[in-house]
Amino acid sequence: MNSHDPFTLALSLILSGDPGLFGIIHLSLQVSLSAVFVASLIGLPLGAAIALFRFPGRGLVITLLNALMGLPPVVAGLLVYLSLSRAGPLGQFGLLFTPTAMVIAQTLLVLPIIAALTRQAIEDLWEEYREQLQSMGSGRVRAIPTLLWDARITLTTAVLAGFGRASAEVGAVLIVGGNIEGVTRVMTTAIALETSKGDLALALALGLVLLTLVAAVNATAYLLGQMSRSRMQ
Amino acid sequence: MSQMPPAGVKNPLLELRDVSFVRSGKELLARTNLTLGSGGRTVIMGPNGAGKSLLMRLAHGLLKPSQGTIVAGGNGSPLPRQAMVFQRPVLLRRSTIANVTHALALNGVPRRLRRDQAEQALERFGLADLAQRPARILSGGEQQRLALARAWALEPGILFLDEPSAALDPAATKAVEDAVNAFHANGTKIVMTTHDLGQARRLADDVVFMCCGRIMEHTAAARFFKAPATAAAATFLRGELVLDVPAPSCFTH
Ligand SMILES: Nc1ncnc2c1ncn2[C@@H]1O[C@H](COP(=O)(O)OP(=O)(O)O)[C@@H](O)[C@H]1O
Ligand SMILES: [Mg+2]
Numbered sequence: 001m002n003s004h005d006p007f008t009l010a011l012s013l014i015l016s017g018d019p020g021l022f023g024i025i026h027l028s029l030q031v032s033l034s035a036v037f038v039a040s041l042i043g044l045p046l047g048a049a050i051a052l053f054r055f056p057g058r059g060l061v062i063t064l065l066n067a068l069m070g071l072p073p074v075v076a077g078l079l080v081y082l083s084l085s086r087a088g089p090l091g092q093f094g095l096l097f098t099p100t101a102m103v104i105a106q107t108l109l110v111l112p113i114i115a116a117l118t119r120q121a122i123e124d125l126w127e128e129y130r131e132q133l134q135s136m137g138s139g140r141v142r143a144i145p146t147l148l149w150d151a152r153i154t155l156t157t158a159v160l161a162g163f164g165r166a167s168a169e170v171g172a173v174l175i176v177g178g179n180i181e182g183v184t185r186v187m188t189t190a191i192a193l194e195t196s197k198g199d200l201a202l203a204l205a206l207g208l209v210l211l212t213l214v215a216a217v218n219a220t221a222y223l224l225g226q227m228s229r230s231r232m233q
Numbered sequence: 234m235s236q237m238p239p240a241g242v243k244n245p246l247l248e249l250r251d252v253s254f255v256r257s258g259k260e261l262l263a264r265t266n267l268t269l270g271s272g273g274r275t276v277i278m279g280p281n282g283a284g285k286s287l288l289m290r291l292a293h294g295l296l297k298p299s300q301g302t303i304v305a306g307g308n309g310s311p312l313p314r315q316a317m318v319f320q321r322p323v324l325l326r327r328s329t330i331a332n333v334t335h336a337l338a339l340n341g342v343p344r345r346l347r348r349d350q351a352e353q354a355l356e357r358f359g360l361a362d363l364a365q366r367p368a369r370i371l372s373g374g375e376q377q378r379l380a381l382a383r384a385w386a387l388e389p390g391i392l393f394l395d396e397p398s399a400a401l402d403p404a405a406t407k408a409v410e411d412a413v414n415a416f417h418a419n420g421t422k423i424v425m426t427t428h429d430l431g432q433a434r435r436l437a438d439d440v441v442f443m444c445c446g447r448i449m450e451h452t453a454a455a456r457f458f459k460a461p462a463t464a465a466a467a468t469f470l471r472g473e474l475v476l477d478v479p480a481p482s483c484f485t486h
Binding site: 129 | 326
């Protein structure tokens with residue numbers, strides 16, 4: 001193996017703590033974690049509310065939410081791009097090609113996942129708890145925090161699924177972020193564009209980190225699933 | 234139809250007035266009047282599907298009647314605090330003690346008092362050592378005791394129990410009956426259903442006999458078991474002892 005092969009270079013980039021590499025990793029995590037945080041803040045109570053309340057058009061909302069779980073990242077990126085561009089409704093804030101724009105785009109991607117999975121989990125749990133909670137004097141609004149807490153393991157899995165989607169997508173962050181070095185370059189956009197420019201070592205190093213991250217997220221989700229099956233049934 | 238309470242109910246606590254429950258055109262509970270007096274142990278009996286669980290859910294307020302009202306006994310007084318224990322206890326995915334403190338929180342007990350009250354209730358039902366365990370890994374009997382402890386902590390004026398020991402072994406059944414008597418001794422009105430004739434005889438002060446969505450009779454327990462007022466109840470009591478007696482026909486009295 002010669003020392004210039006991309007795999008060796010990738011490993012040495014990681015092991016030497018290359019600042020360029022770690023800057024990209026840091027921004028990726030910052031953007032995706034922020035998006036997941038905002039999406040959870042909205043999606044958990046929203047999903048619970050849809051689970052508990054009956055209103056006209058509820059079936060449509062649920063269908064739409066489920067469909068949006070598969071929203072293509074490039075479409076989400078395009079929608080946010082149009083809203084944030086100079087001529088768009090939010091153009092005055094000058095957010096395009098900033099990390100904030102990337103957070104907004106990923107929030108749009110993650111929100112339907114968290115809200116839809118929360119809706120399903122809370123609806124199942126409410127079915128089980130309804131009579132007991134009503135018997136103890138809990139109305140539906142008061143039941144929301146009770147149910148969110150008791151569904152905590154399933155909901156953590158939902159949030160992890162959202163994080164997995166955010167950290168692995170490239171389309172949305174590329175369109176609204178622009179892959180500007182040191183400003184909006186994240187792992188996925190770097191891999192997509194550095195590969196084509198020939199910087200295989202950087203792309204491969206980032207690929208390894210991303211793979212490890214996604215594997216860790218999935219392993220955690222799996223363990224949580226095991227835990228809820230064994231302890232809580 | 235003898236829907237009159239036995240020997241005139243003293244101190245009525247909860248009254249169902251002309252309550253009916255209709256679903257998809259079927260009258261599952263026909264216009265029903267029932268007065269529940271304070272203190273005693275009322276056992277609701279009757280064949281499967283008679284509407285016993287339905288009657289309790291309506292009385293407890295878990296279901297809205299299609300017609301009629303449920304009012305506190307003394308006119309103008311507020312509804313008494315109530316609790317219900319189901320055949321299969323529904324426990325939160327939390328620790329044993331958290332199940333009790335949560336019930337207290339829902340009933341407006343200030344945070345600083347909850348832990349003490351919950352610990353006392355657990356102690357009372359022999360669950361103190363299990364306080365920190367996840368409630369849902371407790372055994373069936375322990376789970377039902379926790380449901381009883383949770384109800385105990387709420388200090389209800391009325392306790393509804395829907396076949397509370399149907400899924401339990403004899404020892405756990407004994408614990409449930411002891412608990413019922415403890416509530417009773419504490420002044421809580423008991424309203425329960427059971428399929429266990431022996432249990433009904435041991436616990437009942439008065440019996441509400443139901444059949445086909447109606448109350449056929451409401452009779453003092455001693456009289457009910459010796460000489461029920463309706464033919465349907467007589468057939469039912471025989472059927473519970475001798476298996477080949479046909480199901481009671483509700484309208485032959
Ligand atoms: N919430 C409900 N909605 C519709 N039907 C119900 C409801 N609750 C009970 N029923 C029906 O009412 C009848 C009486 O049920 P139930 O009260 O559970 O009988 P049991 O005397 O065995 O407890 C059954 O036919 C049952 O299917
Ligand atoms: Mg029943």
